[in-house]
Amino acid sequence: MLDKNKNFVFYILAGLVCFNILAWLAVWEIGKPKFLEVNFFDIGQGDAIFIQTPQRYQILIDGGPNSAILEKLSQEMPFWDRTIDLIILTHPEHDHFGGLIEVLKRYKIDYILWTGVLRETAEYKEWKSLIQKEGAEIIIAKSGQVIKAGDAHFNILYPFESLEDQKLKNINNTSIVNNLVFRENSFLFTGDTFKSVERKLVNKGVFLESDVLKVGHHGSKTSSSEEFIEAVCPKIAIIQCGKNNRYGHPYPETLAILKKYDIKVLRTDQDGDIKIVSDGVNYGFSNF
Numbered sequence: 001m002l003d004k005n006k007n008f009v010f011y012i013l014a015g016l017v018c019f020n021i022l023a024w025l026a027v028w029e030i031g032k033p034k035f036l037e038v039n040f041f042d043i044g045q046g047d048a049i050f051i052q053t054p055q056r057y058q059i060l061i062d063g064g065p066n067s068a069i070l071e072k073l074s075q076e077m078p079f080w081d082r083t084i085d086l087i088i089l090t091h092p093e094h095d096h097f098g099g100l101i102e103v104l105k106r107y108k109i110d111y112i113l114w115t116g117v118l119r120e121t122a123e124y125k126e127w128k129s130l131i132q133k134e135g136a137e138i139i140i141a142k143s144g145q146v147i148k149a150g151d152a153h154f155n156i157l158y159p160f161e162s163l164e165d166q167k168l169k170n171i172n173n174t175s176i177v178n179n180l181v182f183r184e185n186s187f188l189f190t191g192d193t194f195k196s197v198e199r200k201l202v203n204k205g206v207f208l209e210s211d212v213l214k215v216g217h218h219g220s221k222t223s224s225s226e227e228f229i230e231a232v233c234p235k236i237a238i239i240q241c242g243k244n245n246r247y248g249h250p251y252p253e254t255l256a257i258l259k260k261y262d263i264k265v266l267r268t269d270q271d272g273d274i275k276i277v278s279d280g281v282n283y284g285f286s287n288f
Contacts, residue, residue, distance in 0.1 A: 036152055036182045036278040040214070041072045042268040045242030045249075046095035049189065049214065050076055051180065055150030061088045061189055063099030070102055072273070082107050086147070087136075088154075089114040090191030091175040092124050104130040113139045113147070113156075116164030117174045140164045141176045143206075151280070152182040157206050158197060172217060173197050179210055183280030188232055190216040190223070198228035208232045211283065212276060215239045215258075219250020219267075226257050236285065238274060239267045 034054035041048040043064030050073065051059040058077065063069045084107050089097050092114070101123065103109075112131055116138075131138065139145070140163075145156040158177035168174055175191025188210035190198075194217070201208060213234035216223030218241040237258050241249040250267065258265050266274050271287035 036185070036280070037076075038180070038187055038212070038276045038278075039072075039076060040238045040240055040266075040268060040274040040276075041069070042272045042274075043068055043072065043099065043240070045218070045245045045247070046099070047090070047191070047214070047218075047240045048072065048099060049240075051149075051152075052076070053150045053152045053182070057085045057149035057152075058083075059086045059088065059149060059154075060084055060100075060103065062090055062096040062191075063087075063101075063103050065095045065098040067099060067102040069099035070106060073103070073107075084109050085149070086111045086113065088176060088178070088189075089127075090189070091115065091171050092117065092119050092127060093171055093192065094121075094123060096191070097127060098123060101126055101130060104134055109134055109136040111139060112136045113141055113176070115159060115174050115176060116140045116162070117171065118165060118167040119171070141178075152180060154178050154180050157208075158193070158201060160200075160204075170194070172222075175216075177201065179208075182278055185212075185278045185280060185283050186210040187212040187214070187276075188234070189214045192217040192223070194222045195225040195228070198223065198225050202227055202231050210234055212236045212238065213263075215250070215254065217249075218245075218247070219254045220247065221251040221253045224254045224257055226260075229257055229261055229263070233261070234263055236264045236266060236276070239265065239269075241267065241269050243269045245269070 037052045039050040046064035047062040048064040048069050049061040087109050141156050142162050143160050147154040156178050163174050172192035173194050175193045177190050180187040208231045213232050215237050219239040239250045274287050276285045
């Protein structure tokens, strides 16, 4: 009987210690300096961008091709946190949404922004099934939308009209183009849009100027026209691509244009994960 009582006291004390540790961890997390963090993950041949705002809103833009995204998220999110506020799927290609399928299985998602464009692949059908089961609020992307995340907000720039339930040949050109604005700093995310979409954005007079550009289509020559780069006028360009990928990304033509405009180029295949931290006026980057 005495041993049982000792065990009971031990479990109570252990529980209190664990609770105390969790409480301090939560206090430490809340007490962190209030910066915007934008993480461009080295996810292989694909895109995956995790954003945390000063108010701790968490947004994931694309998820790469596979479950590698889960390890990346675990490095940026507290181990007890299993909720993501917003997922943005730029377009349903394997190298952008394969990993999101794994994320949907592990995390609770509050909102999902995507185009609703149709595909016929098994992976697409699984995506549709999972987002229906998830119960997240679905937002169909269209230019003019503004999504607030505390002090930061997203402006949806493209597509110009709803693509929901449309079956289109060039899925890359259905990519959501959006910019994230945090006070005086801005980031432009382009998915895999081709030069034809870039031209439409420029000709329509859409305000594109941004401090940081996520280069379209992994640095392929299909994207990053000179007129587009000139309109965006970024200080930093991020290229997400895999090491020694079979597509030859990034292309010399793209790198030459970025060099011509004296833009700092960071590449996940060479630099690994890239984190940009902003206080709303100044920003800096690290790679690790």
